[in-house]
Amino acid sequence: MSSRVYEAINDQVNNELSASHSYLAMSGVCEQLNFPGAAHWFRVQSEEERGHALRLFDFIHARNYGVTLRQIHVETVPVRTLLEVFRASLAQEEQVSKQIDALYEIAMQEKDFAAVVEMQWFVTEQVEEEKSARDVIAKLEMAGSDARALLEIDRELGARAGEGGGTGGEGARG
Template sequence: MLSPAIQEALNKQINHEFYSSYFYLSVSGYFESLNLQGFSHWMRLQSQEEREHGMRLLDHLHDRNGHATFEAIAQPPIEFQSPVEAFQQALQHEDYVTQTINRFYELALQEKDYAMQVELQWFVSEQVEEEKQARQILDQLKRLGDQGTALYLLDKELGERENDD
């Protein structure tokens, strides 16, 4: 059975994950407006992945007889100054999500909710990968620049990303 504190934290994390999906969809639209189809594709898949994370948590909530309390999803940013800035914001966002998951994990430890701890361990590991990917692409953009042939090649590479299922 979920404690009230765990149920509340779980609902908040679900909201964070759905916001993340919105955020990446917004960034995808930005790249679409620049005709950077590969970047847009990468961000769209990232959006889909974040939605799946939210659904995973929602399933966990339901599996444990919890009650979902859906909150409004905040509007994500829609304008970015450059591809570098878009990925800087993506990395900052992933850092924020990592912090929310870590705080949630601390709560699960305090509440001695072992099932929640196991579920959150998957998310802790996933966040390492999320931050790594965003950081690597940001580093490439900074090194290569966000115009010209290098940008075209990186766009082509990102367009080859497959669904991570």
């Protein structure tokens, strides 16, 4: 693995861990907004991002390299609505997609085909991640300020299963 590919993947491990922390912060914001289903959804999202980091972590180690972890800085941004939280989520996913695309490009330029194959999984995953956020945003925009509709959306979000099909806790607040 070239130093360029190694450094880019190592950076992405840290980017994924940062995204995980950011989603955990979003979960906390949803709790404060009294949307326990959305809080659960973001907690599962946080776990998923950590899983992405670990996938890359394992990939680096499988290629006989080490990972350098950096300090994570995530600030909870005050928001007033669930829609604002999900818009921030989409913006974050779009940023991650750009990071993955750049990493894929580096792997191609360096002719590191093992990394190209690994990055293909992430490219596909990012399409799903962005779509998921856009789908929730569309529902929230349709709901507007209708309390019943917002509560129904929150209930749906709380039903999201974590990795492996479990809920990752007890109920929506688990």
